[in-house]
Amino acid sequence: MKYIVKNLPEYFKFQEKALKDPERFWGAIAESFQWKKKWDKVMNADMHKADIKWFEGAELNITENCIDRHLDERGDQTAIIFEANSPEEKAQHITYRKLYEEVNKVANVLKEQGIQKGDRVCIYLPMIPELAYTMLACARIGAIHSVIFAGYSSTAIASRVNDASCKMIVCADGSYRGAKEINLKGIVDKALEDSPSVKTVLVVKRTHCKVKMKEGRDVYLEDLTQNVSVHCPAETVQAEDPLFILYTSGSTGKPKGMVHTTAGYMIYTAHTFANVFQYEKDDVYWCTADIGWITGHSYILYGPLLNGATTLIFEGVPSYPDHNRFWAVIEKHKVNQFYTAPTAIRSLAKQDIKHVEKHDLSSLKVLGSVGEPINVEAWNWYYHHIGKERCPIVDTWWQTETGGILISPIPFSTPTKATFATFPLLGIQPVLMSDDGIEQEGNLTNGKLCIKTPWPGIARTIWNDHKRYFDTYFSAYPGYYFSGDAALRDPAGYYRITGRVDDVVIVSGHNLGTAPIENTINEQEIVAESAIVGYPHDVKGNALYGFITLKREISEQEKEQLKIAINNSIADQIGPIAKLSKIQFTVSLPKTRSGKIMRRILRKIAANEMENLGDTSTLLNPEAVQAIIVNKKD
Ligand code: WTA
Numbered sequence: 001m002k003y004i005v006k007n008l009p010e011y012f013k014f015q016e017k018a019l020k021d022p023e024r025f026w027g028a029i030a031e032s033f034q035w036k037k038k039w040d041k042v043m044n045a046d047m048h049k050a051d052i053k054w055f056e057g058a059e060l061n062i063t064e065n066c067i068d069r070h071l072d073e074r075g076d077q078t079a080i081i082f083e084a085n086s087p088e089e090k091a092q093h094i095t096y097r098k099l100y101e102e103v104n105k106v107a108n109v110l111k112e113q114g115i116q117k118g119d120r121v122c123i124y125l126p127m128i129p130e131l132a133y134t135m136l137a138c139a140r141i142g143a144i145h146s147v148i149f150a151g152y153s154s155t156a157i158a159s160r161v162n163d164a165s166c167k168m169i170v171c172a173d174g175s176y177r178g179a180k181e182i183n184l185k186g187i188v189d190k191a192l193e194d195s196p197s198v199k200t201v202l203v204v205k206r207t208h209c210k211v212k213m214k215e216g217r218d219v220y221l222e223d224l225t226q227n228v229s230v231h232c233p234a235e236t237v238q239a240e241d242p243l244f245i246l247y248t249s250g251s252t253g254k255p256k257g258m259v260h261t262t263a264g265y266m267i268y269t270a271h272t273f274a275n276v277f278q279y280e281k282d283d284v285y286w287c288t289a290d291i292g293w294i295t296g297h298s299y300i301l302y303g304p305l306l307n308g309a310t311t312l313i314f315e316g317v318p319s320y321p322d323h324n325r326f327w328a329v330i331e332k333h334k335v336n337q338f339y340t341a342p343t344a345i346r347s348l349a350k351q352d353i354k355h356v357e358k359h360d361l362s363s364l365k366v367l368g369s370v371g372e373p374i375n376v377e378a379w380n381w382y383y384h385h386i387g388k389e390r391c392p393i394v395d396t397w398w399q400t401e402t403g404g405i406l407i408s409p410i411p412f413s414t415p416t417k418a419t420f421a422t423f424p425l426l427g428i429q430p431v432l433m434s435d436d437g438i439e440q441e442g443n444l445t446n447g448k449l450c451i452k453t454p455w456p457g458i459a460r461t462i463w464n465d466h467k468r469y470f471d472t473y474f475s476a477y478p479g480y481y482f483s484g485d486a487a488l489r490d491p492a493g494y495y496r497i498t499g500r501v502d503d504v505v506i507v508s509g510h511n512l513g514t515a516p517i518e519n520t521i522n523e524q525e526i527v528a529e530s531a532i533v534g535y536p537h538d539v540k541g542n543a544l545y546g547f548i549t550l551k552r553e554i555s556e557q558e559k560e561q562l563k564i565a566i567n568n569s570i571a572d573q574i575g576p577i578a579k580l581s582k583i584q585f586t587v588s589l590p591k592t593r594s595g596k597i598m599r600r601i602l603r604k605i606a607a608n609e610m611e612n613l614g615d616t617s618t619l620l621n622p623e624a625v626q627a628i629i630v631n632k633k634d
Pocket of ligand 1: 248294369370372373374397399400421483485498509
């Protein structure tokens with residue numbers, strides 16, 4: 001592949017080329033892929049209209065690029081290492097040839113079950129090889145996968161399945177997570193009560209727990225894969241045909257089904273994977289994210305496989321059976337590139353250092369971080385104790401919407417600096433905007449982080465709602481993509497992402513919109529109003545604080561019960577991750593004269609920054625603020 005950076009001057013040289021003539025730059029990179037038909041035009045984009053197309057006219061199948069293309073040269077090389085939840089279970093080494101066969105078998109099953117090109121298939125699976133097989137099987141036949149993180153509740157599944165009118169759900173009987181066993185099929189059954197579009201449920205056997213199988217709807221996958229061919233022709237898809245939908249939280253209620261299309265996403269994830277991880281032949285690469293998030297889509301599955309890499313899928317959690325599990329897995333599989341989240345780093349840094357020291361981590365070459373700003377302490381701990389001061393840390397900034405990494409050091413080329421994502425990747429042009437939409441010139445400045453020119457990996461739309469796509473990302477600063485994050489630029493031109501500027505809170509690396517949580521709380525009969533804000537938490541990054549007003553007075557004991565009921569309903573309707581860490585009942589919420597809740601003030605109070613509440617002159621009811629401060633417990 002062209003334009004893989006090997007030193008800093010080369011980075012600047014390539015970047016100049018990429019920005020001067022993006023079509024030539026990306027066209028040259030695309031040459032090393034397998035196309036059924038080449039493109040007519042590399043880029044055709046109008047950021048003012050949020051109308052973006054790459055490689056128009058081209059025809060391809062991404063699985064031929066992820067799998068078939070590698071068979072001659074590395075059919076016997078391991079494509080996927082599967083490390084199970086329990087260290088007692090033998091790891092699987094799945095070769096590219098085996099991957100080819102397994103994917104094609106599932107693809108044939110999908111076809112047999114009536115799935116056609118363009119149909120949506122919901123996947124609700126734990127981190128097991130079948131998750132990869134099913135996603136790739138969808139891509140093989142041109143179906144659109146919609147993976148839902150297997151920690152989401154029935155209600156969350158139903159709303160996503162209905163939004164995309166999925167015809168099928170692929171799930172497992174159960175899943176293992178540390179010492180826990182979860183009945184996934186039971187959760188799906190409940191979701192299906194409200195999901196009329198689903199005609200078939202394919203069930204993967206994982207825990208062999210007892211499940212109800214509904215006649216005519218539910219089938220075990222393994223019963224079907226036994227009777228199908230290991231070859232399935234790769235469907236021809238157009239460059240801009242959707243590859244997948246992935247839901248992300250928005251500031252307002254409904255989750256946004258981000259749509260990624262085929263060719264641009266392929267080129268972008270492949271190229272950024274090669275640059276950011278500097279993967280070399282025979283390396284073992286491990287990203288600890290769940291495939292249910294974009295990080296897993298782009299950098300466990302597609303990016304690595306497009307590069308013919310060996311990628312590790314880990315089913316478990318960092319704390320099981322003990323807090324050394326990550327380090328044990330690195331030693332066991334001689335992992336070379338390790339990519340994880342600040343929340344995991346912070347929680348592991350709190351454990352006894354002997355968990356790290358008893359393992360040989362000398363295979364490591366590059367360490368990565370993603371999902372939220374990494375604080376200095378966590379960065380330093382990672383650098384010294386895991387990387388032993390030998391391994392550059394790539395602090396990678398990007399989003400579900402961007403498809404791939406946009407800002408990151410290139411290891412061994414870009415000097416790293418704690419908490420800085422450093423320079424944009426090739427072809428990416430970040431700008432910092434003032435609130436009134438002026439691009440901030442020069443270094444040593446800050447603003448809202450926007451991207452000025454299109455790149456191949458950007459999501460093209462929100463499923464069934466292009467207006468919302470436009471409104472969310474392209475309306476604040478016409479002609480620019482607005483990320484929803486703020487950032488600063490240091491004197492060297494390095495970027496540091498400072499956090500979200502909308503009503504999305506990142507808890508343990510998971511994006512949570514506050515609106516759906518508030519809606520859930522407000523469903524309690526006694527609740528009048530609620531406002532959720534994030535506050536700093538030393539492991540989770542942020543935790544949720546709920547300010548709630550009630551319709552009538554209740555006793556202390558009833559309040560305690562109500563807190564439990566509220567968190568149970570949040571866990572039910574959204575997922576346990578969205579539970580509130582603190583709840584404060586209050587007589588009223590601070591409001592503007594136009595009746596809007598002043599979350600900015602609540603955020604300060606939740607963070608214990610009372611002395612610095614900012615401008616409160618527009619408040620309708622300043623006494624509400626005083627009452628909240630006086631009654632705050634900690
Ligand atoms: C945040 C995850 C600081 C950011 C790939 C972004 C980060 C949101 C970083 C997207 C980073 C991600 N430094 N903040 N290196 N990476 N973020 O869609 O607020 O799950 O907007 O995509 O995570 O989260 P998402």
